Amino acid sequence: MITLRLISAALLFNARGELLMMKRSMKRTLSPGMWAAVGGHLESFEMARPRAACLREIEEETGIREDEIPGLRLQYILIRLKDQDIRQQFIYVGHTDVSPRIRTSEGDLHWIPRTEILNRELPFIFRYALEHYLSNGDTTHTWIGTAVPGSSGIPEVSWTALQDPEKT
Template identity: 55%
Template sequence: MIRARMMATAMLFNDGDLLMMKRSPTRTLNPGMWAVVGGHMEPEEINDPLDACLREIYEETGLQPSELTEMKLQYILIRQNRQEIRQQFIYTAQSARRDVLQTDEGILYWIPREQVLQREIPFIFHTLLEHYFSHGPAPHIWIGTAGISASASPTVHWTPLVDPVMN
């Protein structure tokens, strides 16, 4: 049986640095690896990933929505992980402050942009960050679908999400 899991995450920037979490080695998902803030959506948040993202940001950092600017849905990532289809909404925003709370999920650090990709990051998120750093903020949402390339390597295919105009 294939299940579905929806998640909302945020790439938060301050003066060009990205807020990243070095995940606790005791976490089930990606222990000891680097990630951005975010998590699973609650059932009542399914139709509002922004609310889920703001909740996760507050829970993991203490940052209030009023301390975030330029909040924008930038990516929707779809992939299969074993018997689970995962759909992740990834927002970008600017943080007005750098002092953040610490949680038991991991330790938060502001990482200079040029050092981000040197961290141990799961493949799917490393690919997303590479794409964002090379394409920058876009006027549209990017859809990423993970799969296997013709050479049997993991890959992510990026497509701009556009509203087709009916004539």
Template identity: 60%
Template sequence: MIRARIMATAMLFHDNDLLMMKRSPTRTLNPGMWAAVGGHLDPGEISSPRNACLREVCEETGLQEEEIIDLKLQYILIRLNQQEIRQQFIYTAHTTRRDVIQTEEGVLHWIPREQVLDREIPFIFHRLLEHYFEHGPTDHIWVGTAGFDQYSAPEVHWTALVDPEMN
């Protein structure tokens, strides 16, 4: 039986630094790896991943909505992991402050942009960061699906999400 897991994540920037969490080695998903802040949508949040993202950011960092500038949905990642379809909504934003709380989920660090990709990052998020650093913020949402290239190496296929009826 295939299950679904829906998550919302924020790539938060302050100046040229990205807030990243070194995940606790006891976490179920990606233990010990580096990630952005975020988490699972609660049942009442299914129709609003933005609200879930803001809740997770507050729980994991202490940052309040008014301290987050220009929160924008920039990516939707979709992948199959064993018998689970994972859909992740990725938002980008800037923060008005750098001081954050620490939680049991991991340790938060502000990482200079040029050092971000040197971390141990889950494959699909690493490809997302490469794409974002190459293309920057855009006016449209990117959908990334995990797959394989012609040599059976893992890759992410990017498509701009558009409404075909809006032409």
């Protein structure tokens, strides 16, 4: 039976260009011990509102409020099949100079310098999103990334700009 997991996360950068990342607890179900963005699953009342879910997760995991993240915007939608799970992840990008105010049992939060971000153990689809963002930066459109089998047996992500075909 196919199930759907909807996840919303944020790439939060500070003025020094550091990314707020979480070293996930070993007790986490998805990607234990790996490095990830702040975020989590959408609750049933958030199914049509991934930005609201992202803001809720940011506040729950860091104590940082919406008004402290100017310009938070959707940059990526990632889709992958993992066993019988279709995982759809909404990744927002924003900037804040507010440091986390709370501790969470979900993992430890760290500001990671831009040059060290990709030196962490990352879930593969998140690594591809980070590599893409660090190469392309902010764009005026959202990117769709679909996980596909690579030619060498290593998974890859195929990127497409999300556009309204009736307005191009």
